[in-house]
């Protein structure tokens with residue numbers, strides 16, 4: 032019996048995901064609507080935690096050691112609009128690194144499932 036490779040494997044594992052996150056936050060911080068959210072954040076910690084989170088969320092053998100998504104994001108005024116901008120930058124970054132459409136769509140679909148947890152809304 033064979034198992035399909037996880038998205039983690041299809042993207043190239045931990046080092047490829049770390050590079051993706053690095054390129055992604057360059058875009059996020061260049062967005063005038065998103066940059067202010069990160070003004071007081073340690074970007075080194077954020078990139079490290081986000082890399083762990085993506086590795087875990089995409090099926091990799093890595094445990095996320097950061098705080099709960101709700102706990103971190105609630106009370107910061109992150110709307111659906113901000114979430115959509117954030118995911119838009121992820122989409123562009125995946126395209127930039129040459130990720131094919133099927134993998135890009137699968138990653139975006141998966142990351143979108145965290146929308147309620149991040150924005151604190153459920154509808």
Ligand code: HEM
Nearest residue numbers: 068069072073080081084097098109113114117142145149
């Ligand atoms: C699915 C989408 C998202 C995921 C998976 C995610 C994940 C994370 C993770 C893993 C951390 C680090 C946690 C830690 O330090 O323990 C973090 C921090 C943070 N996130 Fe997100 N995030 C998402 C969307 C967003 C959006 C849309 C915004 C704002 C527009 C945002 C703003 C922040 C900020 C400001 C921090 C740093 C908090 C601090 O300084 O301690 N995130 N996020």
